[in-house]
Amino acid sequence: MYERSIAPSILSADFARLGAEVAEVAEVVPTIHVDVMDGHYVPNITLGHPVVASLRRATDRVLDCHLMITDPATYAPQLVELGADHVTFHPEVEDDPLALIHRLRDQGASVGVAIKPAHPLAMVTELLAHVDLLLVMTVEPGFGGQAFLPEAVGKVTEAVTWRARHHAEFRIQVDGGIAPATVATAAAAGAEVLVAGSAVFGAPDRPAAVRELLALAEAAGGDA
Ligand code: DX5
Numbered sequence: 079m080y081e082r083s084i085a086p087s088i089l090s091a092d093f094a095r096l097g098a099e100v101a102e103v104a105e106v107v108p109t110i111h112v113d114v115m116d117g118h119y120v121p122n123i124t125l126g127h128p129v130v131a132s133l134r135r136a137t138d139r140v141l142d143c144h145l146m147i148t149d150p151a152t153y154a155p156q157l158v159e160l161g162a163d164h165v166t167f168h169p170e171v172e173d174d175p176l177a178l179i180h181r182l183r184d185q186g187a188s189v190g191v192a193i194k195p196a197h198p199l200a201m202v203t204e205l206l207a208h209v210d211l212l213l214v215m216t217v218e219p220g221f222g223g224q225a226f227l228p229e230a231v232g233k234v235t236e237a238v239t240w241r242a243r244h245h246a247e248f249r250i251q252v253d254g255g256i257a258p259a260t261v262a263t264a265a266a267a268g269a270e271v272l273v274a275g276s277a278v279f280g281a282p283d284r285p286a287a288v289r290e291l292l293a294l295a296e297a298a299g300g301d302a
């Protein structure tokens with residue numbers, strides 16, 4: 079149904095040479111995944127507005143901002159202003175997630191909602207007809223380099239079924255612990271966008287790591 083792709087997460091890149099790190103993978107991916115953490119929603123702080131603005135100047139790839147923050151209604155529109163093409167937020171922190179989705183779309187961005195490992199798909203089904211992407215977290219959000227949680231994959235299968243039944247059009251993204259050993263499981267379940275941080279930026283040859291993950295995902299079959 080959708081093209082399969084790898085979205086490298088810059089969380090595992092060397093932030094002191096971020097432009098060069100992004101340039102290294104840009105030729106083999108459509109999307110760069112940017113993890114914004116505020117030290118409140120998750121116990122970690124990463125990056126924010128100035129880095130997104132700099133990335134916008136440094137690359138023409140799609141900037142996919144994954145907001146792990148408690149106040150997306152304030153900051154997501156600002157990040158779109160600065161050049162984010164896509165924003166995913168965790169909707170349980172928002173009083174009116176649908177209003178935020180519409181606001182971001184009115185700004186011209188595409189929008190996703192995310193569910194943590196403990197969250198059932200039912201938590202977001204009323205939003206799924208209105209978004210471009212569902213992010214199924216396959217680790218607890220907050221840090222790169224954690225082990226993939228296979229029990230989260232059932233929600234990918236469930237989302238594929240829900241999407242077909244409701245004629246919805248969102249893409250399904252997985253994020254956390256995606257590596258050569260796990261990518262096929264997520265792809266076979268129907269995940270189309272596979273975020274990978276340490277498996278890409280921890281590899282000596284990043285484009286080769288991306289190509290390997292993509293080949294494994296494509297070989298795995300699944301809904302995409
Ligand atoms: C975790 C972030 C992920 C992270 C993935 O909270 O949302 O995007 O960078 O890192 P890996 O691929 O190393 O698990």
Ligand code: ZN
Pocket residue numbers: 087111112113144253273
């Ligand atoms: Zn992420």
